[in-house]
Amino acid sequence: MTSLAxxxxxxxxxxxxxxxxxxxxxxxxxxxxxxxxxxxxDHLTTALSALGFTAAAESSVVLVAVPGLxxxxxxxxxxxxxxxxxxxxxxxxxxxxxxxxLRSIIDAERVAVALPVPSADHVAAVAEGAAxxxxxxxxxxxxxxxxxxxxxxxxxxxxxxDSAVKAAVSRASAVAQAVGYARxxxxxxxxxxxxxxxxxxxxxxxxGTKVKVAVLDEKALVKGGFGGIVGVGQGSVHPPRIxxxxxxxxxxxxxxxxxxxxxxxxxxxxxxxxxxxxxxMANMKSDMAGAAAVAGAVLAIAELGLxxxxxxxxxxxxxxxxxxxxxxxxxxxxxNGMTVEILNTDAEGRMVLADVMTLAGEESPTxxxxxxxxxxxxxxxxxxxxxxxxxxxxxxxxxxxxxGDDMGEDLWPMPLPxxxxxxLDTEVADIAHxxxxxxxxxxxxxxxxxxxxxxxxxxxxWAHVDIAGPSFNEQGPRGFTPxxxxxxxxxxxxxxxxxxxxx
Ligand code: BES
Ligand code: MN
Ligand code: ZN
Numbered sequence: 266m267t268s269l270a271x272x273x274x275x276x277x278x279x280x281x282x283x284x285x286x287x288x289x290x291x292x293x294x295x296x297x298x299x300x301x302x303x304x305x306x307d308h309l310t311t312a313l314s315a316l317g318f319t320a321a322a323e324s325s326v327v328l329v330a331v332p333g334l335x336x337x338x339x340x341x342x343x344x345x346x347x348x349x350x351x352x353x354x355x356x357x358x359x360x361x362x363x364x365x366x367l368r369s370i371i372d373a374e375r376v377a378v379a380l381p382v383p384s385a386d387h388v389a390a391v392a393e394g395a396a397x398x399x400x401x402x403x404x405x406x407x408x409x410x411x412x413x414x415x416x417x418x419x420x421x422x423x424x425x426x427d428s429a430v431k432a433a434v435s436r437a438s439a440v441a442q443a444v445g446y447a448r449x450x451x452x453x454x455x456x457x458x459x460x461x462x463x464x465x466x467x468x469x470x471x472x473g474t475k476v477k478v479a480v481l482d483e484k485a486l487v488k489g490g491f492g493g494i495v496g497v498g499q500g501s502v503h504p505p506r507i508x509x510x511x512x513x514x515x516x517x518x519x520x521x522x523x524x525x526x527x528x529x530x531x532x533x534x535x536x537x538x539x540x541x542x543x544x545x546m547a548n549m550k551s552d553m554a555g556a557a558a559v560a561g562a563v564l565a566i567a568e569l570g571l572x573x574x575x576x577x578x579x580x581x582x583x584x585x586x587x588x589x590x591x592x593x594x595x596x597x598x599x600x601n602g603m604t605v606e607i608l609n610t611d612a613e614g615r616m617v618l619a620d621v622m623t624l625a626g627e628e629s630p631t632x633x634x635x636x637x638x639x640x641x642x643x644x645x646x647x648x649x650x651x652x653x654x655x656x657x658x659x660x661x662x663x664x665x666x667x668x669g670d671d672m673g674e675d676l677w678p679m680p681l682p683x684x685x686x687x688x689l690d691t692e693v694a695d696i697a698h699x700x701x702x703x704x705x706x707x708x709x710x711x712x713x714x715x716x717x718x719x720x721x722x723x724x725x726x727w728a729h730v731d732i733a734g735p736s737f738n739e740q741g742p743r744g745f746t747p748x749x750x751x752x753x754x755x756x757x758x759x760x761x762x763x764x765x766x767x768x
Pocket of ligand 2: 536611612613614
């Protein structure tokens with residue numbers, strides 16, 4: 266695992282295997298964005314122009330033996346155009362660009378990063394992007410060599426001794442670790458990661474932290490009347506689990522806001538008897554990315570000691586076809602007593618989330634966020650990089666989106682049109698779990714809305730985050746995002762907890 270540090274020393278004085286330097290594009294040639302010794306600046310200016318490097322954002326070149334610098338290898342990373350006078354430097358560009366630079370680095374243990382960082386927020390963005398770009402998934406290597414993982418990343422900042430800058434770096438470290446954990450969970454093969462082993466991993470990870478983990482096994486789920494998750498899991502040889510992760514800072518717990526996070530954790534979604542075509546099933550090990558994001562976020566929030574109570578709830582199951590599998594036209598009774606008609610066994614996530622949300626409500630939290638790889642319709646609507654946010658409270662939904670903005674994750678608001686609720690009407694149960702083909706992301710949200718718990722007769726503020734697209738990157742790597750599991754949502758949830766703890 267990569268650790269982060271910050272230094273107030275100048276780049277020239279740093280001994281590292283690799284130094285990453287930022288450059289702005291524009292004019293005839295790129296300009297280095299940080300102060301350098303004259304010899305280094307001369308050499309780099311000539312070299313960059315000889316290479317035809319334009320410093321487009323996220324592009325980079327490697328140079329060796331740069332005079333005036335101790336490091337043997339130098340990576341110059343493009344930051345795009347220098348911001349116009351008085352316009353702030355875009356932290357999101359820094360985060361992505363440095364992420365791309367760290368992704369490109371092989372065989373290095375110590376990396377120093379010198380990018381323009383005018384504020385603690387910029388330091389945070391650079392630290393986060395760098396640590397996320399350094400992520401490698403190595404756990405499943407057998408006889409082939411695993412890539413070297415960077416050991417330490419040192420961020421160069423003139424104000425490296427300021428407490429705000431140091432705090433930004435420790436926060437980045439906690440967030441990056443949690444994102445890395447979520448990515449590892451998503452990347453792990455589904456024969457290895459199933460509900461029980463997922464629960465075991467969380468327990469192991471939480472040991473020695475301020476997070477308490479509790480697990481409901483299949484017997485407890487049947488006994489508790491969790492017909493939604495039990496029904497989804499009944500076709501698999503790996504029975505379902507609900508895992509809770511509770512964190513509260515020491516002291517006056519009752520006065521604090523209490524955020525409940527609910528994650529969809531389908532360790533594999535074959536579709537069930539309504540089996541998916543092969544090309545739609547291939548990446549369905551990632552159907553637990555919501556649960557992974559929740560697990561990572563709670564661990565990071567606890568590590569940061571935020572003044573807020575947080576409970577994470579993971580609904581873990583495997584959706585498989587078999588003689589004991591759920592059928593289309595089954596009617597199940599949910600934990601809250603409602604009956605649901607199953608119309609398509611591939612619309613399983615909402616059944617799990619609905620039961621888990623009811624359970625989360627039993628602690629009367631002040632707000633609930635569920636996060637899930639819920640619908641293919643989300644991918645159609647917003648593509649592979651932007652998540653959708655729905656909810657019962659516009660202000661809270663906006664907050665979730667802006668938490669994402671702060672952390673370089675794109676989330677966009679979507680409506681829950683009351684007019685579409687009738688699509689879930691059925692004559693054979695209280696509600697059907699899906700509507701027609703149109704607006705599938707929204708009707709999934711409307712179904713979940715029926716299960717938002719109430720406190721004193723009022724629905725708890727709730728946001729539903731559909732991450733079907735952004736949770737898994739099957740194209741090429743980009744910015745700080747690798748191929749495979751992205752860890753999307755962890756940073757947003759941590760930031761949301763921070764925002765809620767401040768208000
Ligand atoms: N896990 C899928 C949604 C999904 C699709 C996630 C693509 C990531 C990428 C979900 O369980 C599902 O199968 N949804 C169905 C619902 C339909 C049957 C109503 C879908 O969206 O097609
Ligand atoms: Mn499905
Ligand atoms: Zn699914």
